[in-house]
Amino acid sequence: xxxxxxxxxxxxxxxxWAGRLVGEDPAEARVRAVATGLRCPVCQSENILDSHSGTxxxxxxxxxxxxxxxxxxxxxxxxxxxxxxxYVLLSPPSTGPGAVIWLVPVLLVIGGAGLALLLxxxxxxxxxxxxxxxxxxxxxxLEELEP
Amino acid sequence: MTDVTQSPRRPARWRxxxxxxxxxLLGLLAIGLTREPGRLPxxxxxxxxxxxxxxxxxxxxxxxxxxxxxEPLVLNFWxxxxxxxxxxxxxxxxxxxxxxxxxxxxxxGINYRDDPDRAAxxxxxxGRFPYPSGHDPRGRLGIDFGVYGMPETFFIDAGGIxxxxxxxPLTAAVLAEAMPRIGVxx
Numbered sequence: 001x002x003x004x005x006x007x008x009x010x011x012x013x014x015x016x017w018a019g020r021l022v023g024e025d026p027a028e029a030r031v032r033a034v035a036t037g038l039r040c041p042v043c044q045s046e047n048i049l050d051s052h053s054g055t056x057x058x059x060x061x062x063x064x065x066x067x068x069x070x071x072x073x074x075x076x077x078x079x080x081x082x083x084x085x086x087y088v089l090l091s092p093p094s095t096g097p098g099a100v101i102w103l104v105p106v107l108l109v110i111g112g113a114g115l116a117l118l119l120x121x122x123x124x125x126x127x128x129x130x131x132x133x134x135x136x137x138x139x140x141x142l143e144e145l146e147p
Numbered sequence: 148m149t150d151v152t153q154s155p156r157r158p159a160r161w162r163x164x165x166x167x168x169x170x171x172l173l174g175l176l177a178i179g180l181t182r183e184p185g186r187l188p189x190x191x192x193x194x195x196x197x198x199x200x201x202x203x204x205x206x207x208x209x210x211x212x213x214x215x216x217x218e219p220l221v222l223n224f225w226x227x228x229x230x231x232x233x234x235x236x237x238x239x240x241x242x243x244x245x246x247x248x249x250x251x252x253x254x255x256g257i258n259y260r261d262d263p264d265r266a267a268x269x270x271x272x273x274g275r276f277p278y279p280s281g282h283d284p285r286g287r288l289g290i291d292f293g294v295y296g297m298p299e300t301f302f303i304d305a306g307g308i309x310x311x312x313x314x315x316p317l318t319a320a321v322l323a324e325a326m327p328r329i330g331v332x333x
Contacts, residue, residue, distance in 0.1 A: 041187075041293070041295035042295050042296065054260055054286065055260075055286055055289070055290070055295070058285055058286050058287065058290060059290060062287075062290065081190070082190060082194075083190060083191070083290060083291060083292070083293040084187075084190055084293045084295070085187070085188060085189070085190035085293070087187050087188075115161065115165075118161070
């Protein structure tokens with residue numbers, strides 16, 4: 001059983017050292033990381049790593065050249081942002097008008113939680129579950145129903 | 148239990164708020180529907196034109212941005228594989244002739260991601276521009292200009308600042324809007 005388990009583990013763990021087996025340049029991992037954050041301008045919602053368009057291939061080549069030149073991720077992003085604007089970033093910037101995109105979901109979650117708490121409080125708030133209140137309410141309701 | 152006895156009398160102000168929020172969201176989505184996702188604003192408008200030095204398409208020598216500086220400039224990206232470029236071809240030839248006769252502005256083409264032989268065949272078929280084109284076979288200059296589709300035309304003023312970018316075929320209406328922005332009366 002242990003042998004089988006070890007075998008299965010070894011099989012599933014194979015991709016872990018696949019990168020080393022093909023001898024990938026560590027710079028290439030950075031190229032991929034930067035490229036997945038950049039939108040292909042001639043495609044619909046596709047990053048330049050996945051896209052096969054000529055423009056995306058050329059942009060990927062530019063990323064590679066700049067990584068080799070030793071430019072930082074932020075510098076490379078800024079290079080494309082100066083040319084294509086915020087559109088080229090697949091995750092919108094968290095400053096300026098782009099901040100709204102990040103803030104709205106947070107506000108919605110807080111608002112939703114608040115609403116849920118309010119409803120729960122109203123349904124089974126303190127004091128309302130006591131037999132007295134229950135009885136009073138029922139009486140009041142009964143009066144209303146039977147005038 | 149309490150709920151049953153209480154609910155008919157509870158004021159439902161939050162329901163109005165929720166309804167208003169849902170309506171606002173619907174309104175926002177409706178506005179989104181009317182917008183064209185393909186139309187992108189250019190990051191270059193208001194910025195200095197990127198400098199370039201690229202080989203000419205059909206002649207010896209180099210097209211330099213420095214040689215074009217000091218006068219208003221129209222820079223048109225085109226390609227033989229671009230079908231909508233044919234729509235603006237006659238307009239571009241007229242604009243080139245107007246540039247020659249008036250001397251009020253310069254005009255240059257950039258042949259984008261194209262094969263020189265195909266580009267030459269295209270010009271032979273559609274008619275030659277009265278102005279030269281640079282050759283950008285890999286689209287590097289296109290990336291510098293933030294180009295995403297063909298054709299695209301940039302309008303640069305005498306100070307070298309990009310004043311307008313038009314994506315799609317040029318029309319008389321587009322020129323009537325763009326040329327005054329770079330100080331040229333159309």
